[in-house]
Amino acid sequence: MSLSSAIKIAQSSFSNTALQTAVASKNVANASNAAYNRRAAILASSANGATVVQTFRAQNEALQKQNLLSISKSAAQDTTLAGLERMKTMLGGDYELSTANMMSVLRNNLQAFADKPSERSLAETVVANAIDVANSLNSSSQAIQKMRAEADADIGTAVNELNRLLAEFKTYNDQVKAGTAAGADVNDALDQRDKLLTQISEIVGISTLVRTNNDMALYTSDGTVLFETYPRSVTFAPTATFTAGLTGNQVYIEGVAVQPGKGGNTSAQGTLAALLQLRDDIAPTFQTQLDETARGLISMFQDDGAPGLFTWMNGATQSTVVPGSLQHGLAASIIVNPALITAKGGNPLALRDGVNLNQNAANDASFSILLEGYAAAFETTMTFDVSTGIDPTANILNFSTASIGWVEQLRSAAVTANNDKTALLSRTQDALKSVTAVSLDEELALLLDLEQSYKASAKLVAAVDEMMTALLQAAG
Structure with a gap:
């Protein structure tokens, strides 16, 4: 040498x-x-x-794609579980504030009143219990619509963030393409592009396709183009106020509607589809169950063809109609008939004698026919709307209990799925980190x-x- x-x-x-x-x-x-x-x-x-x-x-590349999928599924499951946990909290954590519990107390005290129909104090107690039932339905309905409104607001935030991320993704994707073509070091730009991919996948499920010069195209999990050379438009019009029966606006990606997830173990990928599921599926179904419970109560206690113990507000007017089918928002407007409330000048003993038609003409203190009928009605099978998602043929107590069971079944499935998807994400991230x-x-x-x-x-x-x-x- x-x-x-x-x-x-x-x-x-x-x-x-x-x-x-x-x-x-x-x-x-x-x-x-x-x-x-x-x-x-x-x-x-x-x-x-x-x-x-x-x-x-x-x-x-294979581990990265699996990681993006795991992120999407885990984020969606977290969102779904959070919504169901909120519904459980709304009903008292262990469901002690649920309408089903309130109705059980009402039924028991109503039977006690039927056994001693001369006791005004028992009549006052039954009316107070009925007010608790009505308030439970009112507050649950209001809370559900508030949850829908907040989900709608979160959807708007997610859409804005997705549009921002896609615009930023274009910046780094262009740097990667130009740098690769020129033979420059593009590793820093690739890092930033991959970081944006993980953030985008939290919002919506994506798949990637790498083309010439490291150019990347993005598609949603159902195949809609999300980014190809330039970001596609993601549009959404928020709704200011939600009421029962009101349908929220769709989210569109390049004119294609984003579909909500299904089930407690949600099929959603990304928070966007999970929020749509909460707003358009889970919350409205539970609202329908509340509305049908309210309709059942008004029907059970009707007197002479008109509302008895329970009635409802039709706008600013107290209704004199017993609803024969599903009425959206009935749970929010159900009230106890003022004719039975002492503080409003009513007489609670009218429940014993007949609210609209006095059937105790002799003013018999032991008259209990109506009260016995009301108590028995709690065990009488009724027909509810099939859109409730639970057994449409049941008595009012079983129907209300089944509503709680429906929520708990979804929540339980969501908890199990969340644990599984979180564990899968952790393993996928560990595997990817071991390489990168x-x-x-x-x-x-x-x-x-x-x-x-x-x-x-x-x-x-x-x-x-x-x-x-x-x-x-x-x-x-």
């Missing part, structure tokens, strides 16, 4: 060591950055030894190796220097 060759090899080694050290140092500096993929300087043989030819960015994340131990070991390489190159230079000095001295 000539001295000039030795010098060139040493210079090449110094250059390689400097580049490799810079890459390793950058890895160490970004060890805690979740959006950073590990870099490695790739060496190739040359006439003067090894030369750094490119900086390799660790990645695994920075290991400080590995980087520090590499830096030690580079230090030894530097020392070896320095010794080579020192040896060449000594030989050159000796040669010059010998030449005189």
